[in-house]
Amino acid sequence: MRDSPDGAGRGGEATAHGARAPVPDIHQGLADVVVDSTAIAAIDPATQSLTYRGYPVEQLARQCSFEEVAYLLWNAELPEPARLHRFIEREREHRRTDRPVNDLMALMPQRCPPMDVLRTVVGFLGSRDPDEDAAMVDPGGSRDAAALQEGRQQDEALRLMALMPTVVAADMRRRRGLAPVAPDERLGFAANFLHMCHGEVPDPELARAFEASLILYGEHSFNASAFTARVITSTQSDLYSAVTGAIGALKGPLHGGANEASMRNLLEIGSRERVGDWLRGELDSHRKVMGFGHRVYKNGDSRVPTMRAALGEIAERRGGQELLAVYDELERAMADATGLKPNVDYPVGLSYYLLGIDIAMFTPIFAMARIAGWAAHIIEQRRSNHLIRPLAHYEGLARRDVPAAS
Numbered sequence: 001m002r003d004s005p006d007g008a009g010r011g012g013e014a015t016a017h018g019a020r021a022p023v024p025d026i027h028q029g030l031a032d033v034v035v036d037s038t039a040i041a042a043i044d045p046a047t048q049s050l051t052y053r054g055y056p057v058e059q060l061a062r063q064c065s066f067e068e069v070a071y072l073l074w075n076a077e078l079p080e081p082a083r084l085h086r087f088i089e090r091e092r093e094h095r096r097t098d099r100p101v102n103d104l105m106a107l108m109p110q111r112c113p114p115m116d117v118l119r120t121v122v123g124f125l126g127s128r129d130p131d132e133d134a135a136m137v138d139p140g141g142s143r144d145a146a147a148l149q150e151g152r153q154q155d156e157a158l159r160l161m162a163l164m165p166t167v168v169a170a171d172m173r174r175r176r177g178l179a180p181v182a183p184d185e186r187l188g189f190a191a192n193f194l195h196m197c198h199g200e201v202p203d204p205e206l207a208r209a210f211e212a213s214l215i216l217y218g219e220h221s222f223n224a225s226a227f228t229a230r231v232i233t234s235t236q237s238d239l240y241s242a243v244t245g246a247i248g249a250l251k252g253p254l255h256g257g258a259n260e261a262s263m264r265n266l267l268e269i270g271s272r273e274r275v276g277d278w279l280r281g282e283l284d285s286h287r288k289v290m291g292f293g294h295r296v297y298k299n300g301d302s303r304v305p306t307m308r309a310a311l312g313e314i315a316e317r318r319g320g321q322e323l324l325a326v327y328d329e330l331e332r333a334m335a336d337a338t339g340l341k342p343n344v345d346y347p348v349g350l351s352y353y354l355l356g357i358d359i360a361m362f363t364p365i366f367a368m369a370r371i372a373g374w375a376a377h378i379i380e381q382r383r384s385n386h387l388i389r390p391l392a393h394y395e396g397l398a399r400r401d402v403p404a405a406s
């Protein structure tokens with residue numbers, strides 16, 4: 001059945017006469033609703049598979065750099081060496097923040113969530129980007145204009161992708177009372193981020209494990225933040241507005257914020273022996289255990305095996321065996337008690353913790369990886385745009401008249 005137009009038509013008329021409108025099929029949370037097509041990523045929950053532009057994500061995580069995957073998401077093909085070289089060069093050129101951005105960050109209170117800093121900086125960058133207005137111009141059906149616009153959007157996205165790690169790392173150091181570390185143009189996207197966090201070139205194996213997390217975080221079809229970006233883009237708004245909104249959507253603990261919450265849980269539990277009592281307490285209080293469950297995967301998240309292997313490597317090098325035992329026990333106890341499996345945020349949380357990253361920075365790191373997917377969605381939405389505007393079933397008060405003034 002079609003939804004009734006909100007507050008009008010069948011629904012409005014019925015309520016106006018005091019009777020309740022018949023309730024149409026309502027898809028709260030848009031669960032199981034297919035709202036559009038996409039050629040970016042495919043999720044198959046039955047086989048626990050996730051592909052980006054046809055390539056299995058576990059192969060991309062093993063064989064590619066994050067930069068190659070971002071290029072793939074935006075261009076539908078893996079780059080040839082010369083194109084990759086140029087892409088990497090441009091990414092490295094745009095990593096440095098300038099004085100106004102540094103000043104803006106210094107104005108943000110230390111106790112505000114780092115996602116708020118990132119969201120504010122991205123919004124600010126939008127107001128200064130020379131291509132922003134151009135990107136908003138409707139190409140009006142001309143192929144050349146559309147191609148030009150798409151090129152500009154990719155440039156904007158690349159500049160944002162280059163800057164976000166610098167902002168996140170500087171914000172982490174600021175909260176620790178440390179000066180920022182300048183980006184190192186000799187290092188790739190992942191290794192440079194760890195370098196900017198800790199002030200030293202990372203162990204290549206650890207940098208590789210971290211890079212795998214960025215690739216796994218890069219894109220996930222019509223998730224809440226990508227959909228937010230698409231809704232904003234559908235009004236012909238600009239890329240920065242779409243990304244700012246997407247950061248806001250990602251921040252919540254039911255989405256990206258779960259990586260931080262799940263790490264806090266592991267620390268609160270503290271030891272393997274306490275897992276059972278802790279979990280009973282959570283479930284008896286009807287609290288959700290962050291890092292478990294998923295809207296699409298009901299049988300396990302396709303990214304978890306790859307990320308669990310990366311976590312194992314990190315724990316081996318960084319000595320996290322006790323926390324890893326708590327991690328494994330909680331996973332086992334959750335499966336026993338609820339049947340729920342971990343989602344990607346669960347192994348990522350502990351991985352980042354063992355890499356010496358502050359918990360409050362976990363979701364901003366998710367954002368600096370997901371910019372790759374968001375930009376792909378923004379470009380795809382623009383290519384065949386329809387204003388996104390669903391309907392609602394009105395269930396408020398019946399029509400009535402404003403009392404006459406006394």
Ligand SMILES: CC(=O)SCCNC(=O)CCNC(=O)[C@H](O)C(C)(C)COP(=O)(O)OP(=O)(O)OC[C@H]1O[C@@H](n2cnc3c(N)ncnc32)[C@H](O)[C@@H]1OP(=O)(O)O
Nearest residue numbers: 253254255256258287288289290291292293294295343345
């Ligand atoms: C990268 C990502 O964004 S992955 C997702 C990250 N988010 C989290 O880890 C947050 C914790 N998980 C959740 O809240 C959910 O599993 C979601 C929001 C991710 C998906 O949930 P949905 O498909 O909408 O299912 P919903 O939230 O309705 O849950 C269905 C049932 O399972 C229960 N449930 C789902 N997840 C959990 C959980 N993590 N802990 C405990 N119970 C849970 C719900 O309480 C509900 O039980 P009920 O039917 O008795 O009320």
Ligand SMILES: O=C([O-])CC(=O)C(=O)O
Nearest residue numbers: 219220222223224295296
């Ligand atoms: O797809 C979702 O709903 C959430 C998710 O796993 C992601 O965005 O990576």
